[in-house]
Amino acid sequence: MLLNQLYQKIVSVPLKLLVSSRLLPDDPVKELEIDKSQPIYYVLQRRSTSSFLMLKEKARLLGLPNPSLMKSDSEEIQDGAVFFLQNKTLFGIGGKLVNKYQKRLARLIHEQRKNTDKKFQLIPVSIYWGRNPGKENSLLRLIFTDTESATPFRKFFLFLFQGRNSFVRFAKPVDVNRVVTPEQSDQSLATKITRTLRVHFHRRRQAAMGPLISNRRQVITNLVVSDNIKKAIEREAKSKNISLQKAKKQAIKYADEIASAYSYKTVRILESGLTHLWNRIYDGVKVRNVEMVRELATTHEIIYVPCHRSHIDYLLLSYTLYHEGLVPPHIAAGINLNFWPAGPILRRGGAFFLRRSFGGNKLYTAVFNEYIFQLMDRGIPLEFFPEGGRSRTGRLLPPKTGLLAMTVQACLRGTRRPVALVPVYIGYERMFEGKSYLNELRGAEKKKESFGQLLGIRKTLKQAFGKVYLNFAKPLMLNEYLDEKQPDWHEYRGQAGAKPSWLTPQIGEISIELMERINASVTLNSVSLVSLILLSTERVALGRKELAEQLELLLSIQKGAPFSEQTYLPDESPAQIIAQAEKLRTIFSVDNPMGEIVTTDEQTAILLTYYRNNILHIYITSSLIASCFLNTESLTKNELISELTKLFPFLKKELFIDWEEKEFIEQIEKNLSVFIDNEILFVNGDLITRADESMPAFDKLFTHAQIARPTLLRYGIILTLLTTQAGRENLSRQDLEKRSQQMAQRFAALYSLNAPESFDKNLFRNTVSVLREGDLIKVSEDNRFEINPELSNLYDTILSKLNNHSRHIMLKTAAWASRYWDEK
Structure with missing residues (x-):
């Protein structure tokens, strides 16, 4: 024992000098539900003095029992005792189970049987010396690659080269009380637990390291x-x-x-550089649900499908995963990014490049398909952006299904592990590309990515960009999903590029499901919330007190009627939210004798539409409820629900809302309760009434109603064209979409902000699509419209949700446009 203590002291010297380890998760006691009031024991995979000492350090920081070696001459298993599963291996020899600890584990199980009032907790702890999986057929990996069975000589090199990149990973405790069964002996249960833990350690290492390069x-x-x-x-x-x-x-x-050229060395360099970059320009990267991904990575082939806001997305997700102890994915990147020097760096960081269009090139398609399959079959995580390109409006774009189809086909063909599609929400308080997006939407040609653009980033780095939010949404288990939807999918195992008749529509459904899950996992931040309110005012200005009150209302709505369980509210108060938006220079205050006014300049106001659109879907229900009371003082609940459900199909498709109609109605009722609790609406018998227009409560209602105004105006523009133009001339679908866009642009230029969605063809296309699906319009063989009389009822419903001024200028614009088209 004395020799052991002396050896520990010797090892602790280089350990303190050369090693700085990160704890995963950040707060294991809370996140893993470790009960400090109950006995705790630790499990390490192999006997290792350095791993034991690192465990002692982390246990001390967490306030957990001090890890201790069990004395060979004692039967007692003290709190904090450490179990080692296997001996070290040397040149592949050894690694057998440690019989002494097997007997002690059986003894622990025996003690648990006698003390059923206690919960013995076995905590598996993995130690990773670096993250380098090593290269295939490389002798150097025998010296520099992580292994817990390294000799003292090899461990010294690991200290030297990987010591600053080591991780200590705690796992959820094994509750021995739940494992114990009367029909099994202590020894057989010890063997069962040991086997389970060996699989656990192997899978954790695969999730952290990945396969050999x-x-x-x-x-x-x-x-x-x-x-x-x-x-x-x-x-x-x-x-x-x-x-x-x-x-x-x-x-x-x-x-x-x-093909990528993945390089662990490049990943390490990028990680170091990006840490400096994030610390310089961001106030922090807030990550949620990563523990779920850690668990999933041990059993599934993971495909990350994030929303696409910025070029930073490529780096941010990979950096975050690496920093959280997971293998960075191979990323599908557009060929436009393959320019010097970014292309070679991205390729070594795991990017593989694809053309924007395969153009019917069957050989290229076959090679790309085979590459995707081989990556998945080897267990390499992948990442692609389902939208195809970056959103220029802040809304999710209609998904492109090419890469998703290849992923599903690879699953049909048969991968070694089941496939999990993990949607990822990425949100920024401020973005690099904001101004360039607006220029592109207004007709400016998209600038080709180049080295010159990289040089221009230097100016950007001097600005503040606030916080970044990265949320892992509810995963879609592809194998289970196909079992439920298409039970015959197993018949295509071994077939490359299989295309059953159900494949295309099923992929379409999966793509929409992924987008809805992304939108359900939004984080509300300071800029998006302030943007939502200020852009709902006539002159993009509001008193500071009134702005704080509106923010309080928004927070109350999400507390009382949350959009989803995965929608996150800011921790800050309304005053702190306003201060953060000011700090980021998105708004400013103007002195006024009757109180400060918060506003912004016109150019920034247009930029704010991007951030507003990030969270528009969260508040569309409550805003539409408020809109119902603009032109009427009272409604019954049934009347309110009847009117709003007419609009739900449009909202669901446009805003990727993960509800069915029944859930939408439940949301209406929850939002009504919040309005009533906040004394903005009132119950009067069977009626729901609003405050008088002279009351402050009506001002809150009016401002909140304006959140839905751009959406309702867009629907109104299309329906105005259908009810006026379609009856006078043969109007094709393309004509309708084009003219709707032209009207929206003129309306925005004359009467509102010249906002990005005025130029977004997808929004008009979506609305026409829903009208067709609802049989409100039909397209004849010559591509002309036939209008259902019910369309006029929908038109009246939409107009009733707009105030008199909005209705007037919309109809005025429509009349002007009609004369313009007649004259052409």
Whole structure:
């Protein structure tokens, strides 16, 4: 025992000098529900003095029992005792179970049987020395790659090269009381627990390290020699009337254009550089639900599907995952980013490149499909953006399904592990690209990504960008989903590029489901909340006191009628929210004899529409409720629900709302309760009434109603065109969408902010699509509209939700547009 203590002191010297480890999760006692009042024991995979000492340090910081080695001459298993599952291996020899600890574990189980009032907790603890999985066929990985069975000589090199990049990972405790069963002996239960823990440690290591890194040239060779690509090469040679050798060279060229060149060294350098970057420009990156992903990564092939706001998204998600002890994914990036020097760096960071359009190129498609399958089959996590490109309006874009289809086809073909699609919400208080987005939406040509743009970032780095929020949403378990929706999907196992008749519509449904889950996992931040309110005022200005009151209302609505369980509210008070928005220079105060006024300039106001649109779906229900009382003092609840459910199909499709109609009605009722609790609406018998227009409560109601105004105006514009123009001339779907957009642009230029959505064709296209799905309009064989008489009822419902001024200028614009088109 004395020799052991002496050895620990010797090892502790380089450990203190060279090692700085990170704890995962950040607060394991809270996140893993460790009960400090009950006995706690630790489990390490292999006997290791350095790992034992690191465990002691973290246990001390967390206030957990001091880890201790069990004395061989004592039967007592003290609180904080450490169990080692296996001996060290040396050149692949050893690694057997430690019999002494097996007997002690059986003894612990015996003690648990006698003390049923106690909960013995076995906490598995993994120690990672660096995150380098090592390269295949590399001798250097035997020296520099993490392993708990390293010799003292190898451990010294790990201290030296990986000591500042080590992790201590606590896992959820095993409740021994729940494991104990009367029909099994102590020894058999000890064996069962040991087997479970060995699998646990193996899976955790795979989730943190990933598979061995393959040589890029070997990856390309493996692609080209696969049976599927050989067949594709033969088809290419035959269809193009070229030699097999020439077709093979083309396939190699495509593979070289696509494949990543993942480098652990590059990832380490990027991690160090990005840590400095985030600390310089952001006030912090707030991550939620990462523990769920850690657990999922041990059993599933993970495909991350984040929303796409900024080029920073590529770096942010990979950085976060690496920082949280998970393998960074290989990322599908547009070929436009493959310019020097960004392209080579991104490729080494795990990016693989794809063309914006495959253009019917069957050989390129086959190579890309095979690459996706081989990555998934090897257990490498992937990331792609379902929207295809960055949103220029702040709303989620209609999903592109190409990469999702390849993912589903790879699942049909059969991957080693089940597939989990993990939606990710990424939100910024301020973004790099805000001004360039507005220029593009107004007709300016999109600037091609280049080295010059990278140089221009230097000016941007001097600004403050607030906080970033990254939320992992509810995952979609693809195998289970297909079992439920398409039970015959297993029949396609082994088939590359299988295309059953149900595939395309099913992929469409999955893509919408993913977008809805992203929107359900939003974090409300200072800029988005302030934007939502200020843009609902006539002159983008409001008294500071009134702004605080409106913010209080928004927070009350989400507390009383939360959009989803995964929607997050800010911790700050309304006054702190306003102060944060001021700090980010999105708003400013103007002195006034009757109290400060909060406002912004016109250019910034237009930028604020982007941040407002990030959270518009959260408050659309409450705003529509408020809109119902603009032109009437009272309604019954049934009348209110009847009117709003007419609009629900449009809202669900446009805003990717994860509710069915029944849930929407429940949301209406919850929001009504919040308005009543805040004395903005009142119950009067069977009627719900609003305050008189002279009362402050009506001002709150009026301002809140204006949140839905742009949406209602857009619907009104399309319906105005349908009810006026379609009856006078043959109006095609393309004409309707184009003219609606033209009207919206003129309306915005003359009477409102020249906001980005006025230029967004997708919004008008969505509305027309819902009208068709609801049989309110039909398209004839010559692509002309036939209008259902029920359309006029919907039109009246929408007009009733707008105030007199809005209705007047919309109809005025429509009349002007009608004369303009007649004259053309």
